[in-house]
Amino acid sequence: xxxxxxxxxxxxxxxxxxxxxxxxxxxxxxxxxxxxxxxxxxxxxxxxxxxxxxxxxxxxxxxxxxxxxxxxxxxxxxxxxxxxxxxxxxxxxxxxxxxxxxxxxxxxxxxxx
Amino acid sequence: xxxxxxxxxxxxxxxxxxxxxxxxxxxxxxxxxxxxxxxxxxxxxxxxxxxxxxxxxxxxxxxxxxxxxxxxxxxxxxxxxxxxxxxxxxxxxxxxxxxxxxxxxxxxxxxxxx
Numbered sequence: 001x002x003x004x005x006x007x008x009x010x011x012x013x014x015x016x017x018x019x020x021x022x023x024x025x026x027x028x029x030x031x032x033x034x035x036x037x038x039x040x041x042x043x044x045x046x047x048x049x050x051x052x053x054x055x056x057x058x059x060x061x062x063x064x065x066x067x068x069x070x071x072x073x074x075x076x077x078x079x080x081x082x083x084x085x086x087x088x089x090x091x092x093x094x095x096x097x098x099x100x101x102x103x104x105x106x107x108x109x110x111x112x113x
Numbered sequence: 114x115x116x117x118x119x120x121x122x123x124x125x126x127x128x129x130x131x132x133x134x135x136x137x138x139x140x141x142x143x144x145x146x147x148x149x150x151x152x153x154x155x156x157x158x159x160x161x162x163x164x165x166x167x168x169x170x171x172x173x174x175x176x177x178x179x180x181x182x183x184x185x186x187x188x189x190x191x192x193x194x195x196x197x198x199x200x201x202x203x204x205x206x207x208x209x210x211x212x213x214x215x216x217x218x219x220x221x222x223x224x225x226x227x
Contacts, residue, residue, distance in 0.1 A: 036218070043119065043206055043220040044157075090156065099145060101208075101216055105156045 002027050004093050006104035013102040014112045021076040021107050033074040034101070035065055038107065041106030050074065054068050061085070086111045115141045117209045119219025126197055126226055134192045134222045136207030142187035143209035147216065148180075151204040165189050197226040 005024045013019050023033060036044040048059025055067040065076045070092050074091060088108050094101035116139040135183045136146055145164050161177075163169040163184035171177045179201075179210040181193040190209075194201050202225050208216040 027175075034215075041204075041221070041223065043117075044208075044218040046215070046217070049215060074217050095210075099148075099162065100159060108154075 002093060002102050003104045004091050004102050004104035006091055006107050008091075008107045009105070010108050010110065010112040012112060013081055014066070015107075016080050019035070019078045019081045019085070019092045021089050021091075023074045023076065023104060024072050025091070025093045026072065027075065027093050028102075029094045030094065033067060035059065035063070036092060037061075037075075038088045038090065038106075040087075047076070047089075081109075081111055083111045083113065085109060115139075115209075115211055117143075117207065117219045119141070119207050119222055121222060122220060123223045124225070126224070128198055128206045128226055129196055131195045132191055132197060132224060134205055134207070135222075136190045136192070136209065138209040138211075140212045142207075143190075143211060144187065145210045146184055146190040147208045147210070148190075148192050149206045149208070150202045150219050151206060151221075153204075157206060160192075160199045167170075176200045178197060184203045194224065197224070 003026045034049045035047040038044050047063050049056045050057045050067045059067050061079050088106045090106045091104040092101050120135045130135050145201045146218045148160045151157050160173045160175045161169045163182045165184045165187050169182035184190040206221045210216045
């Protein structure tokens with residue numbers, strides 16, 4: 001069965017520090033992988049996506065993610081976080097054969113001044 | 114990127130009444146739209162998948178008579194919460210798929226039933 005695991009429910013980093021949010025997936029074929037960000041009371045905004053090709057994907061707001069097939073991972077990184085990056089981040093995989101996108105449970109990012 | 118507009122962003126209704134939420138793809142045609150419900154500090158729970166011109170497919174445990182979904186055109190899907198109760202209070206999010214590669218999300222609707 002397809003699934004997405006985000007092991008960290010909360011992550012706290014200091015402003016200016018580097019960030020890595022973890023995502024592991026289980027999928028029968030080569031997946032489409034996504035990272036979304038959600039600010040409080042808002043919808044989801046796509047940060048980046050991976051379909052094929054270069055395994056290091058650049059996204060908006062200075063984020064990047066690396067697809068590692070051997071580890072079934074798609075971790076999100078940013079070299080230097082800003083206070084405005086505080087939000088909920090969701091990793092997702094799909095669409096599956098039922099045409100659905102499967103979301104992880106999310107990681108809430110807190111930024112210390 | 115493509116834009117999905119969801120309206121209203123917030124709504125308060127009385128118990129027993131119905132409320133309709135609209136989801137529009139503004140600059141593309143969406144053959145498939147999805148409705149999600151999000152509980153506080155939780156992930157998105159898929160409620161149903163709607164395809165233009167056909168009946169929605171509901172996820173297990175979602176009451177189709179309570180959550181009516183209509184996908185009348187390639188740019189509009191509606192979710193109607195019928196006979197709303199306080200436990201229906203939640204954050205509802207729609208998404209629209211332009212093709213199999215990506216889904217675009219609306220800004221969500223905060224429903225409060227009093």
